[in-house]
Amino acid sequence: MSDISASEYISQQNALEDEARGLMPWNPSHCTYADGSLRQPIFACLDCGEIGVCYSCSIQCHADCHLEELFTKRGFTCDCGTERQESKKGEFWCHLRQNLDRDVPSLSNRYSQNFKGLFCDCHNKYKADIDSTMIQCVLGLECNEEWYHCCCILKKHDHARHCLQSAIQNNQVPSEFPAIDYFEGFICWKCVSRYFTVFQALMSHHRSSDVIAHKVAHLTTFEPLGSEDEAPSLSKKRKRDSNTEQLFSIMLKSGYDKVLLEIKEDLEKTDKLYVFLQDIAPFLINDDPVYEFPEDSDNDISTYELGTKALNTSLDRDTAVAGIQAMDDIKKKLSDFLRPFAEAGEVVKEEDIRNFFELQKGKPKNK
Structure with missing residues (x-):
């Protein structure tokens, strides 16, 4: 010294x-279970039954578990100390609520591969040294707010190694991918496909250019199982072309929520785009704050x-x-x-x- x-x-x-x-x-002293369905940071606990726990419980109840940070999820109720939790550590099921019996879990929670520690359409675990750039779908009604590699947004490969190699070679963001700084929100091709007629109506609206920054094609291809350097036969090439689907994702401009609100207010209440923004995805136009835990203080x-x-x-x-x-x-x-x-x-x-x-x-x- x-x-x-x-x-x-x-x-x-x-x-x-x-x-x-x-x-x-934040001060990790409050379990959000009693607060019900919230947009809040969620941690997947892979040791206690692939449950989702709130920030406080991740520290106070599951600190020695295998946790996967999922960042925010909408409409999620903490699973700690509920009947979804498989293992008990100590006297209480949740050390913050101090419940001796497991509570009833929420029926509104949605679970995806994220709760198994897997992400993106390539179904890989997150690797911090490789996956520094991943983008979350802001709509998430079909994909459950999935996180995607930029290369997987552009093109889906049968073999996950292609995605990882592409990420490394292109320094995480492929050269043909829109600049991250030039759009605010991303909606994946899965969610666009589920509400295709709605997005068709949006893209045909005269103010669509005020909302949509980019429309990015997503090609589903069928790769041959041979060597990556092996030239595909003509028959394989034709098969690949015939199975290519016209899917796409969209990138939203900064301030898209305000423009979408203005578009909605000019529509008839029976218009499908109005119904979508009013009842199905109101969080795209209204403030959707993340639950705030009390800040820690000395x-x-x-x-x-x-x-x-x-x-x-x-x-x-x-x-x-x-x-x-x-x-x-x-x-x-x-x-x-x-x-x-x-x-x-x-x-x-x-x-x-x-x-x-x-x-x-x-x-x-x-x-």
Whole structure:
């Protein structure tokens, strides 16, 4: 340990705490189950029955589980502590609600391959070193708000390796893909196909150019099973051409919600586009806020209190509580010890820190 001034040491510790709170800004003290169906961040727990749990439960109840971050899902109710959850850890099914019996799960929740840890039309697991660019469908009524690789949006291959290789070769975003910064929303070809007549009506509207930034073709091809370098035969080429479907996705311009609202207000109430925007996908024109958890604050919760709430039942509770309490106590004492150095602008030497900890060892423990 090199010599460092107390003020520099404190600044470093504050920076680390700020970084941690940037990654975990909310106070994980409230399970959203009782709040019902919400648009909220969801984490898939692959160890407890492929359930979806809220932000707080992902930390307090499933910290030692295999979790997959799904980001936001609309109309989702937390599954933690419900009959969908297969395994129980500790005394309670949900440690925040402290329910001894499992609660009734929501019937409105929708589940997809995401809850198995799979994404996109290539059905692959997310790989952070490769999949840095994935786009979520803002409509999601057919795909359940799926996340897609840009290369898979353009073209579906029978073999997932093609998608991954294309992502690497094109630096995540294929050259023919629209620039990410030039559109605000994306609707996948699956959702467009389900409501094809609605999107036909939108594209034929005189204000369509104010809404749609790009129309991107999605070609479904049937690849030969031979070598990638092998030239396909004429018969295979004809088969591929005859099985090509005219599917497409659309990219929406910035502020598309306001324009869609204006379009809707000028339509007859019996118009299919009006019905779609009014009853089927009102979130495309109305504010659809994400549930806000209470923000964490140093004044609201101490290290001891937060640690106590985040305890896993794999540890003996008394031992864990004692350890966390000791950690909080030593943090306060170290701050008090460093304060005179900081006020005087003096350098804290290695021997000063060592003497501090030696002094703590010689003191009797608080009960």
